[in-house]
Amino acid sequence: xxxxxxxxxxxxxxxxFDDLYALDNTESEDxxxxxxxxxxxxxxxxxxxxxxxxxxxxxxxxPPKTARLALSDAEGKNINAPxxxxxxxxxxxxxxxxxxxxxxxxxxxxxxxSTPTKATNIKVHKTDPMPKVTEKVKPIDHEVxxxxxxxxxxxxxxxxxxxxAHLCWNLLEEKLKRTPKSxxxxxxxxGLIERSDxxxxxxxxxxxxxxKNPVRLRAMESFHEHGACILKEWDPNWVTHILVDSSWxxxxxxxxxxxxxxxxxxxxxVVLDIYPSDCIKYRRxxxxxxxxxxxxxxxxxxxSPPPLSLPQSTxxxxxxxxxxxxxxxxxxTGNELQAAILEAKKLPFLDDHYESSSSKELNVDSDSDESRxxxxxxxxxxxxxxxxxxxxxMNKNDGTTKNNPNQRTIxxxxxxxxxxxxxxxxxxxxxxxxxxxTLRKQTKKIWFASEARKLPNIGERLxxxxxxxxxxxxxxxxxxxxxEPGDAALKLFLGVYGAGxxxxxxxxxxxxxxxxxxLDKEKLSASQRIGVExxxxxxxxxxxxxxxxxxxxxxxxxxxxxxxxxxEIMGSYRRGAKDCGDIDVMIxxxxxxxxEMRGVLDTLTTKLTAMGFLKCGLAIPRGHDDGSKWHGASQxxxxxxxxxxxxxxxxxxxxxxxxxYFTGNDIFNRSMRLLASKKGYxxxxxxxxxxVIRGPxxxxxxxxxxxxxxxxxxxxxxxxxxxxxxxxxxx
DNA sequence: GATCAGCATGG
DNA sequence: CCATGC
DNA sequence: GATC
Ligand SMILES: O=c1ccn([C@H]2C[C@H](O)[C@@H](COP(=O)(O)OP(=O)(O)OP(=O)(O)O)O2)c(=O)[nH]1
Ligand SMILES: [Mg+2]
Numbered sequence: 001x002x003x004x005x006x007x008x009x010x011x012x013x014x015x016x017f018d019d020l021y022a023l024d025n026t027e028s029e030d031x032x033x034x035x036x037x038x039x040x041x042x043x044x045x046x047x048x049x050x051x052x053x054x055x056x057x058x059x060x061x062x063p064p065k066t067a068r069l070a071l072s073d074a075e076g077k078n079i080n081a082p083x084x085x086x087x088x089x090x091x092x093x094x095x096x097x098x099x100x101x102x103x104x105x106x107x108x109x110x111x112x113x114s115t116p117t118k119a120t121n122i123k124v125h126k127t128d129p130m131p132k133v134t135e136k137v138k139p140i141d142h143e144v145x146x147x148x149x150x151x152x153x154x155x156x157x158x159x160x161x162x163x164x165a166h167l168c169w170n171l172l173e174e175k176l177k178r179t180p181k182s183x184x185x186x187x188x189x190x191g192l193i194e195r196s197d198x199x200x201x202x203x204x205x206x207x208x209x210x211x212k213n214p215v216r217l218r219a220m221e222s223f224h225e226h227g228a229c230i231l232k233e234w235d236p237n238w239v240t241h242i243l244v245d246s247s248w249x250x251x252x253x254x255x256x257x258x259x260x261x262x263x264x265x266x267x268x269x270v271v272l273d274i275y276p277s278d279c280i281k282y283r284r285x286x287x288x289x290x291x292x293x294x295x296x297x298x299x300x301x302x303x304s305p306p307p308l309s310l311p312q313s314t315x316x317x318x319x320x321x322x323x324x325x326x327x328x329x330x331x332x333t334g335n336e337l338q339a340a341i342l343e344a345k346k347l348p349f350l351d352d353h354y355e356s357s358s359s360k361e362l363n364v365d366s367d368s369d370e371s372r373x374x375x376x377x378x379x380x381x382x383x384x385x386x387x388x389x390x391x392x393x394m395n396k397n398d399g400t401t402k403n404n405p406n407q408r409t410i411x412x413x414x415x416x417x418x419x420x421x422x423x424x425x426x427x428x429x430x431x432x433x434x435x436x437x438t439l440r441k442q443t444k445k446i447w448f449a450s451e452a453r454k455l456p457n458i459g460e461r462l463x464x465x466x467x468x469x470x471x472x473x474x475x476x477x478x479x480x481x482x483x484e485p486g487d488a489a490l491k492l493f494l495g496v497y498g499a500g501x502x503x504x505x506x507x508x509x510x511x512x513x514x515x516x517x518x519l520d521k522e523k524l525s526a527s528q529r530i531g532v533e534x535x536x537x538x539x540x541x542x543x544x545x546x547x548x549x550x551x552x553x554x555x556x557x558x559x560x561x562x563x564x565x566x567x568e569i570m571g572s573y574r575r576g577a578k579d580c581g582d583i584d585v586m587i588x589x590x591x592x593x594x595x596e597m598r599g600v601l602d603t604l605t606t607k608l609t610a611m612g613f614l615k616c617g618l619a620i621p622r623g624h625d626d627g628s629k630w631h632g633a634s635q636x637x638x639x640x641x642x643x644x645x646x647x648x649x650x651x652x653x654x655x656x657x658x659x660x661y662f663t664g665n666d667i668f669n670r671s672m673r674l675l676a677s678k679k680g681y682x683x684x685x686x687x688x689x690x691x692v693i694r695g696p697x698x699x700x701x702x703x704x705x706x707x708x709x710x711x712x713x714x715x716x717x718x719x720x721x722x723x724x725x726x727x728x729x730x731x
Numbered sequence: 732g733a734t735c736a737g738c739a740t741g742g
Numbered sequence: 743c744c745a746t747g748c
Numbered sequence: 749g750a751t752c
Contacts, residue, residue: 497746497747498745498746499745500745500746500747501745502744502745502746503745503746527746571748618747619746619747631747631748646748664748685748
């Protein structure tokens with residue numbers, strides 16, 4: 001009941017949150033609580049000349065995107081799956097833009113490039129070949145059923161009659177499978193589609209031959225629309241081209257391995273998948289023999305990687321590893337293995353249960369994307385793992401990564417995870433995060449896939465990758481991921497408050513490249529407009545000190561309204577971050593209900609606006625009595641940038657849950673909530689609820705009954721999670 | 732093959 | 743309802 | 749991608 005709030009005098013806000021910090025003295029800086037509210041000094045003069053909002057970004061010049069295929073049109077509108085969305089990105093290289101967002105990447109951004117990054121026929125990139133025309137240019141008709149030109153075929157390449165349907169991918173069907181019901185209609189009735197007979201008679205077989213990668217699926221669709229058949233199975237009698245995914249950096253041997261063959265017939269062309277993309281781009285069949293389409297004969301990994309033999313790799317490993325590891329390694333391995341097993345045996349739920357799901361493994365497509373590429377590993381039966389293992393919220397996440405023996409592995413896997421997040425592959429990204437989390441917990445170095453595989457949340461694919469990292473000190477996929485063909489404009493637009501994937505894609509598809517374009521040519525929602533106009537401001541991180549100033553100003557104003565209000569700066573600030581993406585402020589009051597708080601919010605925001613502190617609202621409660629949050633922008637002084645600021649009003653009874661929620665981080669929250677739901681609870685910003693019944697699609701049927709909402713710590717306790725001070729919640 | 736958190740606000 | 747954000 |  002008593003959580004420190006009740007007992008202590010509410011001088012300012014300190015008392016309110018005393019309990020939060022009382023026990024976490026461990027290593028969290030007292031700085032943020034103790035000192036913060038003692039004297040809300042308001043003398044804020046801008047310390048130094050602040051960096052002026054850089055309006056240059058608005059005028060960035062980029063090559064015109066004129067003559068390009070209309071691919072983007074069709075796809076911008078049709079790829080609707082919010083979390084799995086994708087578009088074609090068969091237009092490759094261009095520099096990647098480093099993004100500074102952290103959660104945003106993790107969340108689910110896919111930086112598609114539905115529009116080629118480079119102007120197609122305007123200028124030729126230095127690495128771009130001058131495509132040698134091996135055939136007449138084929139016209140491309142923009143509407144289905146328009147004039148088709150029979151066009152002569154490239155003589156070197158034998159074309160073939162259309163193969164039976166069952167040998168081909170049914171792309172529409174695959175696409176529908178991956179599209180939410182609500183949007184299927186849109187997929188079926190797609191608008192303008194770029195078509196041609198460019199690839200008529202060509203039968204493409206993809207490596208990896210999986211349709212689960214949405215980007216690849218889109219590429220397949222595109223090639224199909226240009227006349228190609230996309231074969232579902234490897235059959236030398238039908239295939240004319242093998243298209244190797246360039247993002248995989250595979251070498252020729254691996255291709256053969258994937259095909260389970262020792263050689264590919266001469267008449268079949270083996271090229272990188274950028275080849276057909278280029279053909280489309282230039283609207284003609286370019287010379288496939290150009291070096292840039294070659295599938296390398298030797299591994300492409302940097303630092304002279306071993307000949308990629310994962311399973312029996314001990315020999316290679318010894319060669320490739322630094323001297324010292326020679327002897328240790330074997331020991332380590334043995335110890336580690338045993339340790340892992342011993343550890344595993346200690347765990348609850350362990351009943352030596354053997355999983356029986358191995359059947360799917362070797363099947364062509366059933367496994368998740370690209371599965372077959374990863375070495376066909378003998379399936380070691382595997383022990384079941386502790387179920388609460390691998391929950392991020394169970395760990396102390398304070399960013400203490402160093403001194404971990406798996407440091408390098410962690411680095412690389414994290415980078416991969418970030419890459420997948422950027423690419424909007426949310427779940428894959430999450431898997432990488434989880435794997436990294438379990439690696440962090442290891443006290444010994446993981447050398448082999450076999451060891452890695454035994455750890456929670458590390459499956460075969462990641463285990464293989466871990467071994468590859470240890471051996472080669474890198475991961476081939478990452479080499480590609482690093483210079484991902486990100487569309488600069490898309491990334492720019494995704495950085496606009498109020499604009500997400502949908503709008504960004506749409507705008508890119510329309511050929512916009514700068515923020516100014518949006519202002520001039522697009523209908524923007526109110527908040528999007530501000531998001532565009534203030535992009536340069538909002539993109540900047542906020543120094544902790546400035547966050548504190550904003551917070552103190554708000555607190556002072558609030559207390560002038562009602563001295564009993566309790567406010568706290570939340571979010572990354574409470575977690576002790578040196579700089580923050582925005583300012584999060586929670587407001588509550590003893591025994592207040594939502595209604596009362598709502599009144600406070602209105603008067604407070606009105607007052608702060610009148611003061612000139614709040615510059616605008618971006619998302620504010622609709623009704624009169626409901627509503628709990630206020631998003632807007634604030635500014636301390638004219639020289640400083642506008643900052644994003646969020647208020648959360650909280651009924652007294654919900655303060656514990658709200659504290660938990662608003663402290664985050666987001667990953668931590670999701671982890672706690674997932675754990676809660678696995679234990680039959682429901683956790684949200686209002687409280688922890690019990691006896692929640694979930695229906696068919698795991699939808700909640702029963703609200704559940706409130707168990708705890710007042711005390712943050714007790715929520716931890718009930719869920720069986722060791723309490724984590726805010727600074728340890730950076731998952 | 733389903734799941735990977737749960738909710739608030741704008742339009 | 744969907745998109746976007748926390 | 750991993751898990752059930
Ligand atoms: O998807 C989300 C995003 C945020 N939050 C919670 C946790 C987070 O800490 C808090 C504030 O959100 P914000 O976006 O401000 O994140 P932050 O943790 O404060 O980081 P930043 O420094 O980017 O503001 O809201 C969630 O629960 N889920
Ligand atoms: Mg924040």
